[in-house]
Amino acid sequence: MSRTIVLAVAIAAIGAGAYYYLTQPEPTPAEQLQSAAEDAGDAVSEAAQDATDAVSEAASSVADQATEGASSIAAQATDAAEQAGEAATDLANQAGEEVAALANQGQDLLNSWVENGALSLENFDYDTMVASVQESNLAQELKTQAIQILDDIKASPETIAVKFQELRDLLSGQ
Structure with a gap:
């Protein structure tokens, strides 16, 4: 017992x-x-x-x-x-x-966009950024959210400053 x-x-x-x-x-x-x-x-x-x-x-x-x-x-x-x-x-x-590692991947992706000029207040290369998100090793949920933010920027370019911050927060894990 x-x-x-x-x-x-x-x-x-x-x-x-x-x-x-x-x-x-x-x-x-x-x-x-x-x-x-x-x-x-x-x-x-x-x-x-x-x-x-x-x-x-x-x-x-x-x-x-x-x-x-x-x-x-x-x-x-x-x-x-x-x-x-x-x-x-x-x-x-x-x-x-x-x-x-996942947080670093998102931050690296964001940094590469800024360094390559694909994402700035003056330039927005939608196709390049969507392709890089889809090819990344990010979790599917993060990919979906990032692409939605990019879609929002494409639909309303005047919101790029606000959406850029949302994208930064999402991909840097904040």
Whole structure:
């Protein structure tokens, strides 16, 4: 019965962490990626800590009543919790690196337009910019939003200053 309690506490803690991670709202694409990476790391670390605490408490109780078998189970549960925490940390680090790479891609794209003169108050090369957005590695949602802003500029050239700022904010992840 002690083994069942230890395993149930460990599974409940990991499940709570996973539920917390999966039900978080996602504000903007760039913030969504960053927030997901941070939340995943925090939730899994918290779940691993809760599981470790629960296992430690259960181990103390079991040690008072049980045999070496119960101690072995507690050690295995602790190892499993630590491995889950390490895996979550690795995933969070990887997600953070991907977020930074995506933000850099958008900023690089915007910089190339400005440097090449495709996007300025005096010049607006719609076809070149749309083609570069479509060929980029940006997320589809960002591509769609960027092309919509470019369409708005094409439809109303007098709004280029305002739309340029919207485009800058979108592609730089602000």
